Amino acid sequence: MVQVLVLNASYEPLNITTWRRATVLMLKGKAESLEENPDLKIRPDKNIPTVIRLRHFIKVPYRDIPLTRKNILYRDNNCCQYCGYKGLKLSIDHILPKSRGGPDTWENVTTACLTCNIIKGNRTPEEANMILKQKPYKPLSNLSFEATKQINSGLHKEWGKYVIGWFS
Known part of the structure; x- marks a missing residue:
């Protein structure tokens, strides 16, 4: 299944959707294609999009990433x-x-x-003389967290320029 990154009008990542839904949004004039997959085609003259941008800004409430x-x-x-x-x-x-x-x-x-x-054991790292390689942090955005997984797996490298670091 080909996934498409959906950007707000401000180029902020909003969602990850299917190529079919992205195509419908483009046909209705609600979105424009920014990146396309040259290997996959909808028609002989049209490639499947991998990144689209909505034409109108959508206000989205903040969603916290679950601690799992x-x-x-x-x-x-x-x-x-x-x-x-x-x-x-x-x-x-x-x-x-x-x-x-x-x-x-x-x-x-x-x-x-x-x-x-x-x-x-039941000690802090300092008490146990153990050093953390990386200080723990809270990822900022659930969508950026998911998109970063896709980018790191090599499936959607083109998403990298739209998904700016998800960590603080």
């Missing part, structure tokens, strides 16, 4: 933030342990391998 194991692992690139291990034996570590009042927030959780998580 999958999203934390993706944010940390499926890599232990203490030793750099990449593999299946990864867990979620609370920087300030929950037993010591540590909250379930983006800034207090990170990815750790089972070995590092056991070594760290």
Whole structure:
């Protein structure tokens, strides 16, 4: 299934939709094509769009990214933030342990391998003499988060110039 990045009139990413829905929006005059896939065609003279821009601005309320194991692992690139291990034996570590009042927030959780998580135990990284490779942060936009996955997987590299960094 070919996916299309939908941009607001201000070039801000709004949504990811199907090529059929994008084509309907263009035929109705509600959107214009900015990027097209030269390998896929709707008709012999028309390529399938991969990025479209709406002609009129749409106001969209802010949507928060859920704090889930999958999203934390993706944010940390499926890599232990203490030793750099990449593999299946990864867990979620609370920087300030929950037993010591540590909250379930983006800034207090990170990815750790089972070995590092056991070594760290009920201590902070400083107390355990363990250094984080990357400070935990909260991604800014749910759509940018999803679009970045598509860009990093190599499916839609052309989206990169429209989806500016989703992290702070």
